[in-house]
Amino acid sequence: MRYCVLIADDDRDFLEMLRRYLSAAGFSVYTFPNVKSALSSLSKISPDIVLTDVEMPGLSGFDFIKILRENPKFSSVPAIMMSGKRISEIDMIEGYHKGSDDYLVKPFSMQVLSAKIKNILKRAYPDREKNGNSISFGEFKLLLDSRKVLSGKKEVNLTKKEFDLILILAKEKGKIVSSEKILDSVWGYENASASDPHTIEQHISSIRKKLGLKKEIKKVSGHGYILEI
Numbered sequence: 001m002r003y004c005v006l007i008a009d010d011d012r013d014f015l016e017m018l019r020r021y022l023s024a025a026g027f028s029v030y031t032f033p034n035v036k037s038a039l040s041s042l043s044k045i046s047p048d049i050v051l052t053d054v055e056m057p058g059l060s061g062f063d064f065i066k067i068l069r070e071n072p073k074f075s076s077v078p079a080i081m082m083s084g085k086r087i088s089e090i091d092m093i094e095g096y097h098k099g100s101d102d103y104l105v106k107p108f109s110m111q112v113l114s115a116k117i118k119n120i121l122k123r124a125y126p127d128r129e130k131n132g133n134s135i136s137f138g139e140f141k142l143l144l145d146s147r148k149v150l151s152g153k154k155e156v157n158l159t160k161k162e163f164d165l166i167l168i169l170a171k172e173k174g175k176i177v178s179s180e181k182i183l184d185s186v187w188g189y190e191n192a193s194a195s196d197p198h199t200i201e202q203h204i205s206s207i208r209k210k211l212g213l214k215k216e217i218k219k220v221s222g223h224g225y226i227l228e229i
Contacts, residue, residue, distance in 0.1 A: 002026060002028055003027055003048040003049065003125075004028040004029075004046065004047045004048045004049075005027045005028065005048070005050075005051065006032070006038060006041075006049070006050045007019070007031045008031075008033075008037075009031075009033070009053040010033050010034060010053065010056045010057060015031045015033065016031070018051070021110045021114070022113075022117075025114050035056060035060070035061070035064045038050075038064065039059075039067065043073070043178075044178040044180050045181060046175065046181070047074075048077070049077065049080070049117060049120060049124070050065075050068065050078070050080070051079070051082060051117075052064045052065065052079065052082065053081075053083070054084075062081075064079075065079050065081070078101045078124045080101060080102045080116065080120070081100045081102070082105075083103070083104075084105075101120050102116055135167070135170045135171060137170045137227065137229050138229040142163070142166070142170060144167075147160075147163055149163065149166070149211075151211070156210055157210070161203055162210070165186050165203050166211070166227075168182060168185050169217065169225060172226075172227070173228075174227070174228060177224045177225055177226065178223060179224045180224075182200055200225070204217055204225060216229040
């Protein structure tokens with residue numbers, strides 16, 4: 001299961017180190033140098049977990065968590081706070097009151113961070129963990145390890161990009177997935193043609209035909225796509 005991690009930290013070198021490590025560990029990672037830029041991209045990314053430094057110029061990590069908890073859409077998204085100094089018991093209690101799920105004091109082990117993230121995600125999303133290496137929607141099942149699509153017992157042949165696209169829609173079933181998130185997750189902005197707005201629609205059209213989901217995969221003009229099934 002590929003989870004999405006959003007990180008806010010004003011130390012760009014540290015931010016890049018986290019991005020590289022967590023990407024290699026199998027996470028989709030989005031990094032921001034401050035809380036304001038992270039908040040502006042929150043709806044497009046729809047993170048599964050948030051990591052934030054405590055002390056940053058402008059809005060602090062405490063502010064970030066407080067804003068998350070006050071937003072109904074993201075109130076249940078787990079969060080880990082990071083600090084470059086020893087955290088007092090009072091600071092830690094304040095963080096828990098604001099809605100932080102855990103604390104880490106820099107420098108910390110990347111292995112410890114990864115283990116904490118995975119444990120928190122298991123608790124936060126038990127249904128997704130229970131499904132393990134497959135995702136089901138309607139009569140279809142996506143087998144993540146073998147990258148196969150089954151309709152009942154019959155396999156449906158999709159291209160690599162088509163599989164990745166239907167996977168991201170299935171993971172966010174019932175939610176609008178922005179075109180920006182689709183391009184980043186499926187194409188990684190790997191070439192100029194990927195930024196063509198027709199690129200996604202062409203692949204969506206092919207998926208609709210192959211899976212017979214002409215009405216279930218909808219385009220929400222100006223926002224993105226949604227799988228309703």
